[in-house]
Structures are given as C-alpha cells and as structure tokens.
Amino acid sequence: MDAAFTVNIYTPEAQALSVEATYLSVRAPDGGFGLMRGHLPCVIAMVEGEIEITAEDRKRRFLCSDGFLEMRNNKAEIFVETCEEVK
Numbered sequence: 001m002d003a004a005f006t007v008n009i010y011t012p013e014a015q016a017l018s019v020e021a022t023y024l025s026v027r028a029p030d031g032g033f034g035l036m037r038g039h040l041p042c043v044i045a046m047v048e049g050e051i052e053i054t055a056e057d058r059k060r061r062f063l064c065s066d067g068f069l070e071m072r073n074n075k076a077e078i079f080v081e082t083c084e085e086v087k
Contacts, residue, residue, distance in 0.1 A: 002037070003022045003036070003037050004020040004021060004022055004037060004055075005020070005021060005022075005024075005035075005036070005037040005039075005074040005075065005076065006018070006019075006020060006021075006074065006075040006076065007019050007020075007021045007024055007053055007055075007075075007076045007078070008075070008076070008077045008078065009051075009062070009064070009078045009080065009083050010077065010078065010079050010080070011080060011081060011082060011083055012081065016083045017053075017062070017083070019053060019055045019060075020055060020056075021053045021054060021055040021076075022036065022037070022054050022055065023035070023036055023052075023053070023054040024036075024051070024052070024053055024054075024076055025051065025052040025053075026044065026046050026049075026051050026069055026078070027046060027047050027048075027049035027050065027051075028044055028045060028046060028047065029045055029047055035069075035071055035076055037074050038074070039071050040071075041071060041072040041073075042070075042071050042072075043068060043069070043070050043071075044068060044069045044070075044071070045066075045068055046064070046066055046067050046068055046069055046078070046080070047066050048064065048065050048066045049063070049064070050062065050063060050064075050086070051063075051064050051078070051083075060085065061085070061086040062083050062084065062085050062086065063083070063084050063086055064078070064080040064082065064083040064084075065080050065081040065082045065083070066080070066081075067079045067080035067081065
C-alpha cells in the first residue's frame with residue numbers, strides 16, 4: 001500500500017507547494033498535530049510556526065503564518081498568508 005498523500009500549501013498570491021508526503025506536522029493552538037495517509041477528515045486551526053513535511057525520505061521545513069488546514073480524501077490543503085521554506 002502506498003503511504004503517501006498530497007500536501008498543498010496556498011497563500012493569497014499562489015500555490016506555494018504541492019508534494020506527495022508520508023508525514024505532515026503543523027502547529028495548532030493546543031500543540032503539535034501530525035497527519036499521515038488515511039487520517040480522518042478534519043479542519044485544523046493553525047498558529048504561526050513551523051510546518052514539517054516528510055517526502056521521499058527527506059524532511060522539509062516551512063515557516064508559515066497562522067491559517068488553517070483541511071484534510072480529506074488523503075489530501076491536506078493548507079491555507080496561510082505567508083509561507084517560506086527553511087533551508
């Protein structure tokens with residue numbers, strides 16, 4: 001079984017990222033929240049901070065403003081004002 005799911009990050013200007021990931025971690029008002037393929041549908045409020053995405057056995061980190069995440073049908077869509085990859 002394929003363990004990947006789609007992660008899309010959107011800002012008001014453009015789609016900042018589209019990637020197939022095996023793990024996603026975001027910051028919520030009451031702490032960290034992790035998602036994997038098969039997660040139940042949900043909407044999560046996000047606070048400003050780091051998003052970590054594991055894709056192709058590589059971790060990528062992004063600094064994002066507050067926003068929200070919607071997870072359904074093995075697709076996580078993140079809507080934020082700003083998002084910048086940490087190198």
